[in-house]
Amino acid sequence: MKPRTKSEEWFATAQRYLVGGVNSPVRAFRAVGGTPFFVERAGGCRVWDVDGNEYIDYVLTWGPAILGHAHPRVVREVREAADRGTSFGIPHPGEVRLAELICRSVPSIEKVRLCNSGTEACMTAVRLARGFTGRDKIIKFAGCYHGHVDSLLVKAGSGALTFGHPDSAGIPQDFARHTIVLPYNETEPVRAAFAGHPGGIAAVILEPVAGNAGLFVPRPGWLEFLREITAREGALLIFDEVMTGFRVAPGGAQQRYGIRPDLTTLGKVIGGGLPVGAIGGRREIMDCLAPVGPVYQAGTLSGNPLATAAGLATLKELGVATHPPDGNPVYRRLEELGQRLEEGLREAARAAGVPLTINRCGSMFGLYFTDRPVWNLDDALQSDRERFRRFFHGMLEAGVYLAPSPFEAGFLSTAHTEAEVEATVRAAAEVLRRV
Numbered sequence: 001m002k003p004r005t006k007s008e009e010w011f012a013t014a015q016r017y018l019v020g021g022v023n024s025p026v027r028a029f030r031a032v033g034g035t036p037f038f039v040e041r042a043g044g045c046r047v048w049d050v051d052g053n054e055y056i057d058y059v060l061t062w063g064p065a066i067l068g069h070a071h072p073r074v075v076r077e078v079r080e081a082a083d084r085g086t087s088f089g090i091p092h093p094g095e096v097r098l099a100e101l102i103c104r105s106v107p108s109i110e111k112v113r114l115c116n117s118g119t120e121a122c123m124t125a126v127r128l129a130r131g132f133t134g135r136d137k138i139i140k141f142a143g144c145y146h147g148h149v150d151s152l153l154v155k156a157g158s159g160a161l162t163f164g165h166p167d168s169a170g171i172p173q174d175f176a177r178h179t180i181v182l183p184y185n186e187t188e189p190v191r192a193a194f195a196g197h198p199g200g201i202a203a204v205i206l207e208p209v210a211g212n213a214g215l216f217v218p219r220p221g222w223l224e225f226l227r228e229i230t231a232r233e234g235a236l237l238i239f240d241e242v243m244t245g246f247r248v249a250p251g252g253a254q255q256r257y258g259i260r261p262d263l264t265t266l267g268k269v270i271g272g273g274l275p276v277g278a279i280g281g282r283r284e285i286m287d288c289l290a291p292v293g294p295v296y297q298a299g300t301l302s303g304n305p306l307a308t309a310a311g312l313a314t315l316k317e318l319g320v321a322t323h324p325p326d327g328n329p330v331y332r333r334l335e336e337l338g339q340r341l342e343e344g345l346r347e348a349a350r351a352a353g354v355p356l357t358i359n360r361c362g363s364m365f366g367l368y369f370t371d372r373p374v375w376n377l378d379d380a381l382q383s384d385r386e387r388f389r390r391f392f393h394g395m396l397e398a399g400v401y402l403a404p405s406p407f408e409a410g411f412l413s414t415a416h417t418e419a420e421v422e423a424t425v426r427a428a429a430e431v432l433r434r435v
């Protein structure tokens with residue numbers, strides 16, 4: 001590994017002009033210490049920094065690059081779209097095609113509204129749930145991150161958790177008091193919340209696989225329980241599938257676990273690496289959005305032709321809506337690679353005598369330095385973050401880029417092969433012996 005001198009120079013300059021030197025807090029390496037590297041280019045499952053170092057990338061621009069970086073089909077279709085115009089602010093066929101493909105792929109989605117980020121999608125989903133039900137309160141779960149939406153930045157995951165501000169400053173108590181925060185994977189607190197606010201809860205919003213506090217999966221039966229109680233109480237169930245959508249199955253976590261939420265938020269993969277978000281769900285709820293209904297939502301760049309071209313190219317390449325859900329070869333391959341990585345890392349940790357809990361759902365994974373299972377935020381907070389920090393830097397030096405926080409998920413892409421997975425496991429075996 002060459003010294004990261006140019007990255008350091010860039011970071012010094014960046015800090016003069018950008019807050020913290022970054023445009024999104026988790027990029028700043030503050031959870032692990034040191035200086036973030038600056039990227040020169042990315043291709044397939046690799047990124048190269050400005051000093052000429054090469055890394056196997058398990059961050060994949062925080063999930064969207066499921067085909068790897070700069071996939072030829074995505075790049076070609078974005079170029080062709082750009083030749084036809086970079087933004088119209090007028091309806092165009094590409095946005096309809098993407099919406100149709102989403103509706104055909106994601107079991108619960110009958111209609112879609114495209115927007116520009118996962119944050120916007122979650123903000124709109126909550127507003128829509130409130131508009132539809134005429135109720136104010138929402139339930140969210142500790143450690144889940146739904147973007148930087150005022151009412152959802154309460155006990156949030158991701159950078160908010162990493163930097164010790166899970167309840168962000170700048171959010172009036174009056175907003176936050178409508179958000180009820182409960183522990184993930186538990187049933188009694190949910191029952192108690194509904195009992196304590198009869199007819200008052202508009203929605204339960206969750207990541208069906210929580211990927212913003214490391215990664216933890218739903219306990220068997222928990223999603224079914226949430227589906228049942230929300231339906232009975234007249235509240236909406238919102239799956240935030242910004243991360244899991246088209247990632248853990250062609251139809252997202254709802255397909256993998258066989259649950260139909262009322263509303264779903266999407267982002268990341270459906271934009272193929274360009275800025276995008278989407279809200280989808282039952283027709284009668286979606287039709288409460290303007291211009292059909294009274295809940296307002298809008299966007300100058302919404303349905304942007306470059307983003308929809310990148311998203312369409314990505315979803316077509318993934319073969320969504322062309323195979324039965326469990327017969328899609330691309331997702332089967334991602335599952336196999338995920339399993340190989342999981343088994344390899346587990347064996348490496350065992351051999352090194354290091355307690356490591358690995359949670360995985362398809363091509364998403366979370367690593368916790370603890371010998372206990374991790375089912376929720378409290379469990380995640382018990383893990384050894386100092387050891388994670390040493391592991392992260394050891395892996396980086398070995399040319400493997402993991403997310404620079406124990407409270408972020410890792411991702412595989414179709415561009416990763418057994419060779420990269422084996423190289424990663426070999427590096428981990430060596431690093432784990434000295435952390």
Ligand SMILES: Cc1ncc(COP(=O)(O)O)c(C=O)c1O
Pocket residue numbers: 116117118119120122145146147148207211212240241242243267268277
């Ligand atoms: C589950 C989840 N929801 C919402 C968001 C917000 O999306 P964005 O960063 O595109 O605003 C993210 C990621 O940041 C996410 O992982």
Ligand SMILES: N[C@H](C=O)CCC(=O)O
Pocket residue numbers: 024025026027062145158159211212243408
């Ligand atoms: N965990 C976040 C989204 O999934 C990471 C992206 C970001 O906030 O920059």
